[in-house]
Amino acid sequence: MAVAPQRVGDDEVRLRGYFVYYEPLRPAPVLARHARRLRYEAGMAERGDEQRAEPLYREAIERFVDAFLVDRAGHSACFSDAHALGRHVAAHYGCPMKDEGDGYWTTGCGVLALHRRLGASWSGPTLSRCSVCGAGDFECDHVPGQWYDEVHCHRIVYEAAIREISLVPFPDDPRTYRMEVARTPREIRAARGRPLRRGEVPMCTHCTEGCDGADRGPREEDVDQSLWPSPKLGRDSRS
Amino acid sequence: MLLPDTLSPVDDQLVAGFRDRSQELRVRAKQQGLAVEVYLPQGARAGYYAEHAADWVLPLILGVPAATLADLLAGEIRLWISTWRDEGRSRTPMLRYREVVIDERTQTTKVREVEGPADEVADWIARRPALSPGGEPHEEEEWRWPHSE
Numbered sequence: 001m002a003v004a005p006q007r008v009g010d011d012e013v014r015l016r017g018y019f020v021y022y023e024p025l026r027p028a029p030v031l032a033r034h035a036r037r038l039r040y041e042a043g044m045a046e047r048g049d050e051q052r053a054e055p056l057y058r059e060a061i062e063r064f065v066d067a068f069l070v071d072r073a074g075h076s077a078c079f080s081d082a083h084a085l086g087r088h089v090a091a092h093y094g095c096p097m098k099d100e101g102d103g104y105w106t107t108g109c110g111v112l113a114l115h116r117r118l119g120a121s122w123s124g125p126t127l128s129r130c131s132v133c134g135a136g137d138f139e140c141d142h143v144p145g146q147w148y149d150e151v152h153c154h155r156i157v158y159e160a161a162i163r164e165i166s167l168v169p170f171p172d173d174p175r176t177y178r179m180e181v182a183r184t185p186r187e188i189r190a191a192r193g194r195p196l197r198r199g200e201v202p203m204c205t206h207c208t209e210g211c212d213g214a215d216r217g218p219r220e221e222d223v224d225q226s227l228w229p230s231p232k233l234g235r236d237s238r239s
Numbered sequence: 240m241l242l243p244d245t246l247s248p249v250d251d252q253l254v255a256g257f258r259d260r261s262q263e264l265r266v267r268a269k270q271q272g273l274a275v276e277v278y279l280p281q282g283a284r285a286g287y288y289a290e291h292a293a294d295w296v297l298p299l300i301l302g303v304p305a306a307t308l309a310d311l312l313a314g315e316i317r318l319w320i321s322t323w324r325d326e327g328r329s330r331t332p333m334l335r336y337r338e339v340v341i342d343e344r345t346q347t348t349k350v351r352e353v354e355g356p357a358d359e360v361a362d363w364i365a366r367r368p369a370l371s372p373g374g375e376p377h378e379e380e381e382w383r384w385p386h387s388e
Contacts, residue, residue, distance in 0.1 A: 027327040073329035121291030125249050125256035128287065138277050138285040143263045145322075155259075155287070161249045170333065172291040225330065 014104060017179035019120035019165045025173060028071035032078055035063035039085060054093045061085045065110035069174035072223045079114055079222060083214035086111045086207030095204040097183070104182040107204045113178040114213070117228050119171030120179070124163040128155035169228055240276045241265065242299035242339060244288045255279050256288025260315075261298040267315060273308055293354055294332035295319065301339050304364075312336075313365035320357050331356045336364065 026034075042056035064082035067075045086109070089095065097105040129135065131154045132142045142153045171177065188202050189195045196202060207214065221227040241264070243255035257277065268275035278301070279285055290296075297312070304312060316334060323332055334357035340349045353360055 027325075029327045070326075071328045071330070074327060123290035124288070125245055125247055125254045126287045126289065127249060127252075127254060127284075136285070137287060138257070138262060138265065141266045141269065143266050144259070145263075159250050159286075161247070163247075166291070168291055170291070170294060172289070 014182040015167075015179055016106065016182070017120055018176055019122045021173055021175055025070065025175065026066075028067045028075045031063050031067035031070060032075055035060045035067060035078065035081070038063060039081075050092070054089065057085055057089045057093075061089065062110045065113055065178075066175060068114060068218075069177055072218070072225065076218050076223050079218040080214055082111050082114060083207050083211060087214050090203070090205065090208045095207075096201045097204055099201070100182060103185045105188060105202055106180040106182045108178070108180050109204060109206075110178055111207060111213075112181075113175075114218070114222065115211075116177040116179055117169060118167040118179070119169075119174060119176035120165050121168050121171045121173075121176070122162050122165045124161045126155075126157045126161075127159040128157040131156050169225065240278050240301040242278050242301055243280075243283075243285075244290070244299060246280060246283060249286065253280075253283040254286040255283040256286050258296050258298040259287050259289065260295065260319075261287075264298065264312070264315060268308065268311055271307075271311060273311065275308070293335040295357060296335045297337065299337050299339055299350075301341075303338055303340065303367075309364050309367060313361040316357055316361035316364070320361075331358060333357065334360045336360055 038056050038060035042053045042060060045056060046053035061082050064078040064085065068078040068082065086095075095107065095109065097107045100106060128137055130140050130142050132148050132151050133140050135142075137155075142148060144154050146153050183191075183202075185196075192202070241257060241261050243257050245254075245256040247254060247256065255278075261277065265275050265277060277285060295316075320332065333354065335352065335354040337350060337352045340351065341347075342349070353363065
């Protein structure tokens with residue numbers, strides 16, 4: 001589920017991202033295996049049809065990113081793998097940014113999520129039914145996550161009242177670290193040293209020029225979340 | 240007794256929102272012969288409440304849990320940690336524990352809250368001083384904050 005972008009002034013920050021994913025979160029080893037498989041398939045495809053290889057490479061990047069976000073310490077190599085693939089993709093296919101139609105440019109690449117310190121979590125009450133017997137909340141003794149005669153128990157939510165979406169250092173779903181920060185025309189101009197030409201599409205150069213994550217691997221603070229500074233709260237946030 | 244985190248309308252119904260581990264704790268306690276109730280204010284129906292602060296937030300517990308319930312809580316947390324590890328996560332999950340203590344004499348309510356690495360919070364819950372019958376601490380007993388060793 002995505003957060004819709006709003007028109008903002010040139011000096012404000014525009015964020016866009018996901019606060020809930022429909023697909024269940026898989027364990028990090030499964031994600032990493034899937035990523036390596038996709039990378040292999042992309043490599044094989046590249047020998048014959050380069051265009052078929054590109055989406056496979058891009059999907060492999062996203063799965064490496066997921067594996068790292070789910071388990072940073074245990075899958076730190078996925079940080080380097082994602083950047084290395086990103087460098088290869090940028091060099092061979094390019095990583096054009098997306099025109100938002102009002103002068104803003106975004107990139108939805110997961111590699112940037114490897115450096116994010118905030119993800120999105122939502123809050124609010126929900127009503128659900130038991131997947132085993134259909135009873136309402138707390139009306140049966142089935143426990144979510146358990147199996148009963150080969151039937152998995154989980155909550156089937158049929159009503160949710162979303163109160164707010166917060167940016168937090170430990171989001172409920174680590175995939176929500178994927179957040180697009182729109183680049184303003186001023187930022188694009190500053191980064192390139194010149195304004196964009198008519199019809200020119202800016203390219204993301206994070207993996208080729210901006211970050212050496214492919215060679216050095218993650219920094220200590222990328223892996224150890226206890227080193228992250230706590231976000232300022234309440235009055236402190238205004239100082 | 241487990242208390243709801245919120246009481247709010249959802250689609251014209253008043254919903255008492257409990258944390259998502261409440262059902263698990265209620266059922267486990269029942270299986271062990273312990274009476275754990277879910278408190279529903281009049282006219283409300285039970286639901287769940289999601290709000291992410293720590294990895295796991297236990298439901299609000301009324302009173303200080305007796306030793307048997309504390310053991311159950313600690314055991315459940317250790318089980319969740321084990322499942323968390325089985326899912327391939329190396330980081331230690333953060334857990335928030337809260338209990339509500341009502342002082343009948345002064346008509347005041349205190350909410351005590353502990354948040355930290357789940358294994359340390361589980362150890363602290365299990366090691367708390369023995370409680371007087373009824374699950375409430377002796378009057379002279381001080382609230383002891385957990386500390387890392």
